[in-house]
Amino acid sequence: MILEIKDLKKKFGKFHALNGLDIMIPEGSLYGFVGPNGAGKTTAIKIMTGLLFADSGQVLINGTDVSDGLNILKQEIGYVPDFFGVYDNLKVNEYMEFFASCYGINGLKARSRYMTLLEQVGLEDKSDFYVDSLSRGMKQRLCLARALIHDPHLLVLDEPASGLDPRTRFEFKEILKELREQGKTIFISSHVLSELSELCTDIGIIDQGKMVLSGSMEEILRRVNATNPLVISILGSKEKALTILKSQPCVQTIAVKEGDIRVNFIGDQQDEAILLQQLIDAEVMVHGFSREQGSLESLFMQITDPDKEKAVLVHENESGL
Amino acid sequence: MKTNPVYKRETMVSARSFRLALILVIFNSILALVILLNMYSVVERVKLTAEIQYSSFTTLYVFVAVVEFVMLMFIMPALTAGSISGERERQTLDILLTTTMKPSEIIWGKLLSSFSTMFLMVVSSFPLLAVSFVYGGVMIHDVLLLLLCYLTVALLCGSMGICFSSLFKRSTVATVVSYGVLVFIAAGTYAVNIFMLSMARMNMDSSYASSINGVTDQANSGPCLYLLLLNPVATFYVMINKQAGVNPVISSLNNWFGPHPDNFIMDNWVLLSILIQLILAAIFILIAIKGVSQSKRRRIRKK
Numbered sequence: 275m276i277l278e279i280k281d282l283k284k285k286f287g288k289f290h291a292l293n294g295l296d297i298m299i300p301e302g303s304l305y306g307f308v309g310p311n312g313a314g315k316t317t318a319i320k321i322m323t324g325l326l327f328a329d330s331g332q333v334l335i336n337g338t339d340v341s342d343g344l345n346i347l348k349q350e351i352g353y354v355p356d357f358f359g360v361y362d363n364l365k366v367n368e369y370m371e372f373f374a375s376c377y378g379i380n381g382l383k384a385r386s387r388y389m390t391l392l393e394q395v396g397l398e399d400k401s402d403f404y405v406d407s408l409s410r411g412m413k414q415r416l417c418l419a420r421a422l423i424h425d426p427h428l429l430v431l432d433e434p435a436s437g438l439d440p441r442t443r444f445e446f447k448e449i450l451k452e453l454r455e456q457g458k459t460i461f462i463s464s465h466v467l468s469e470l471s472e473l474c475t476d477i478g479i480i481d482q483g484k485m486v487l488s489g490s491m492e493e494i495l496r497r498v499n500a501t502n503p504l505v506i507s508i509l510g511s512k513e514k515a516l517t518i519l520k521s522q523p524c525v526q527t528i529a530v531k532e533g534d535i536r537v538n539f540i541g542d543q544q545d546e547a548i549l550l551q552q553l554i555d556a557e558v559m560v561h562g563f564s565r566e567q568g569s570l571e572s573l574f575m576q577i578t579d580p581d582k583e584k585a586v587l588v589h590e591n592e593s594g595l
Numbered sequence: 596m597k598t599n600p601v602y603k604r605e606t607m608v609s610a611r612s613f614r615l616a617l618i619l620v621i622f623n624s625i626l627a628l629v630i631l632l633n634m635y636s637v638v639e640r641v642k643l644t645a646e647i648q649y650s651s652f653t654t655l656y657v658f659v660a661v662v663e664f665v666m667l668m669f670i671m672p673a674l675t676a677g678s679i680s681g682e683r684e685r686q687t688l689d690i691l692l693t694t695t696m697k698p699s700e701i702i703w704g705k706l707l708s709s710f711s712t713m714f715l716m717v718v719s720s721f722p723l724l725a726v727s728f729v730y731g732g733v734m735i736h737d738v739l740l741l742l743l744c745y746l747t748v749a750l751l752c753g754s755m756g757i758c759f760s761s762l763f764k765r766s767t768v769a770t771v772v773s774y775g776v777l778v779f780i781a782a783g784t785y786a787v788n789i790f791m792l793s794m795a796r797m798n799m800d801s802s803y804a805s806s807i808n809g810v811t812d813q814a815n816s817g818p819c820l821y822l823l824l825l826n827p828v829a830t831f832y833v834m835i836n837k838q839a840g841v842n843p844v845i846s847s848l849n850n851w852f853g854p855h856p857d858n859f860i861m862d863n864w865v866l867l868s869i870l871i872q873l874i875l876a877a878i879f880i881l882i883a884i885k886g887v888s889q890s891k892r893r894r895i896r897k898k
Contacts, residue, residue, distance in 0.1 A: 314820050323693050359687040363608045376599035376694035420690075 275334075276301040276350075276428050276459045277322065282331035284317050284483075291317040293483035299428070299461055304454050306470035306491075307463040308574060309480035319432050322461075324462065326593065335428075344492050349377075352421030356433035358413040360405040366392065366416060367401040370423060382516065384423075390420040395449055395558040411442030418449065422458075431462045435469065438491070447473055459541045467571050472493075480572060487573075495572065503529075504537040504546065506553070509563030515558045522549060534562070600696065602706025602711075619719055626662065626723045630655060634726070649730050649742045656727035657839050660741055663717055664831050668781075672773040674709040675756030677766035679887060686764060688887075696890035702757060702880060707727055707837070708752050717745055737838045744834055745871045747876075748827040752777060754879035761766065761886030784822040784829070791819045823868070825875060830868040835866075 276302050282288070292314045299305045314565065319489035320326035321333065324344045333340045333347070340347040359567035370388035374380070377405055379387060383540065386580045392398045395415040400408065414434060420497040421429060431450075436444045436558065447469065471479065471491065508515050514537060519525050539546065550563050609615055637651045679702075682688040691701060727733055755776055779832040795817065823829040860867055 320689075325689055325692055347693055347695060351693070351694040353688060353690065355686070357686040358691045359685065361604070361608070361685070361687065363602070363611055368604075368607070372600055372604045374692075375603070376600075376691065376696045378597075378695065380597070424695075459845065 275299060276336060277316065277461070278334040279318070279322070279331040280334070282318065282321060282333070282352055283329045283409060284321065285329055290483055295331070295480065295483060296485050297478055298487070299459060301459055302454070302457060303476045304450065304460045304472035304474045306477040307461060307480065308467065308470065308477065313480045314483040315480060316432065319430060319463060323351055324348060340350065341396070349424065350427050352424070352426035352429045353420045354417050354429065354431040358417050360416075362406050362412060364405050365401070366397060366405055366408070369405050369416065370420060373420050374423050376489065379424065387423060388487055390418070391422050391442055393418045394452070396445070411438055411445070414438060414442070414446065415449065428459045428461060431460065433464055434462065435464060443469065451470055467574055482558075502566040504539045505564055505566050506535040506537065507533070509559040514556055515553055518552055518556055518558070524549070536566070596754055597838055599700055599702050599704040599707065600871050602707045605704065605708030605718065606711055610710065615712065619708060619716060622666070622716055623723065626659060626720055630657065630723050641806070646699055652727045652730040653733070653839050656724065657835055658786075659720065659724045663745065664748065666747055667713060668752055668777070668827065671709065671713055671749050671752035672756035672777055673770060674704065674712060674769040675753045676773045677761050678705040678757055679760040679883070680711065680763055680766040680769045684762055699884045701887060702761070702883050706753055706757055706880070707710055708751060713749050732890050738832060741838070743869060744865075747872050748831070749878045751872045753875040753885070755883055758879040758886070761883040780825055781828045784826045787822055791817055819829040824860075824871045827872055830865055830872065834865045
């Protein structure tokens with residue numbers, strides 16, 4: 275684990291921003307950090323980056339407790355906030371040189387480092403431009419290059435895609451993928467869940483200052499899919515199929531929707547295979563048999579608003595046969 | 596030697612701006628105009644009276660010194676009061692604090708860059724100040740003491756501005772509070788002494804001793820006079836009066852607040868007040884560093 279956060283607590287007055295938060299970021303992962311507004315994402319990020327101290331808990335970077343000294347943390351982490359933070363009257367190369375010198379990198383070493391980074395983010399031809407003359411997307415890329423100037427192992431991005439157009443978002447996503455391939459660990463907080471599900475290898479969902487779900491994206495989506503209904507598409511009469519389904523102990527509810535049969539099925543993959551075999555043996559013309567694909571959005575809604583999800587389940591049950 | 600990155604960036608940006616060059620030109624033009632007019636009037640007087648008034652050149656020195664002092668005192672807080680809060684408003688402070696730079700380095704970089712800008716103005720006016728040296732009367736140690744006084748007032752006012760800049764989120768609030776405190780130090784200590792002096796005079800008036808003529812002249816503001824050690828205006832006033840060779844009685848603070856007994860403090864007023872003001876500046880700088888760093892927040896408790 276490159277970064278571990280254990281039982282982190284932070285109070286602002288009477289408000290508990292973090293209430294025993296645990297995060298484990300595996301090395302080389304692209305970790306998505308999701309949560310509703312006010313869940314404690316920014317507080318957690320500020321503590322991770324050393325901008326805020328927690329009331330209690332531990333932050334370990336490569337197994338070393340950062341309370342021993344923030345310098346370890348600062349050397350290992352590159353931070354990209356949700357705002358650009360640029361200076362007027364400063365050119366792109368001067369901006370990069372300034373931040374390089376903030377990390378003690380000077381002279382030729384700094385120049386070769388920032389030129390490589392500017393090339394990586396596609397700003398090599400803008401090095402003589404004033405920072406405030408760059409477009410929003412360019413500023414965001416510059417900010418990313420700035421965060422990488424000291425070659426950190428972990429990159430922390432807070433809502434990096436907010437306010438960017440689709441094309442710039444796509445380009446930004448490609449840069450992140452490239453960085454991950456180079457061995458960087460990326461921690462990204464975002465509200466654009468569809469993008470995160472495409473991009474991230476791991477995910478953590480925070481609500482009311484606590485981690486409510488975390489793990490690898492694959493595993494989480496598999497878990498979501500396992501609770502989703504089976505969608506069976508049949509050509510011709512459905513009577514025979516419905517009779518077989520009703521006799522199955524794993525079937526909880528059956529609903530016919532838009533020509534498909536949706537079945538709440540509690541069995542595992544083997545039970546699914548047996549059911550499919552039975553349908554085929556009974557000469558039912560099955561041309562589709564799969565679990566409904568779960569999305570990060572539906573999972574997020576389910577976790578962060580349980581009442582809403584219950585209402586959906588009740589509705590489905592009521593429509594069942 | 597490693598240059599402070601904040602200092603390097605700030606000076607580069609300020610040197611690049613047209614504003615600094617414009618301020619230098621306007622400031623020195625006004626000073627030059629006043630000095631040339633003064634010299635012209637002296638020369639014209641010589642033509643009329645056949646008598647050269649050398650004291651006019653000393654007045655010229657005092658005039659330039661006063662203008663520069665006032666400028667330092669009132670421009671330094673404006674330059675520094677927006678330095679940290681400006682970083683906050685631009686949302687660059689968080690980024691700076693995630694680098695390996697220490698808060699003290701950020702504060703020093705900011706303070707030194709304002710200092711450099713200010714001293715560029717002071718030094719650029721030195722050739723004008725040197726006009727008075729042509730006729731003598733001002734010694735090199737006088738100029739060095741004047742420079743020390745400038746350094747002190749610049750450091751005090753600058754550190755005050757940067758202190759409030761780190762404590763308040765908005766530059767406007769930081770600027771208003773900085774000027775408020777500066778006025779309190781400059782005018783407040785004076786007002787306290789005036790008040791104490793008038794109280795002392797009232798007490799003497801009501802006593803039997805008041806029947807003796809001139810006894811109220813013996814009233815003074817008491818130990819409150821030493822509050823003026825914090826006041827850079829008082830320091831400058833005492834110093835410049837001595838340098839200008841004005842009657843020591845008039846030049847001393849006794850003229851303002853009644854006669855005080857001679858002691859070590861009174862004898863070494865300028866140097867002691869400079870020392871005290873430097874200590875005050877150091878306190879402001881420490882508060883500023885504390886304000887920027889997170890050390891005021893509780894650290895993570897180890898389990």
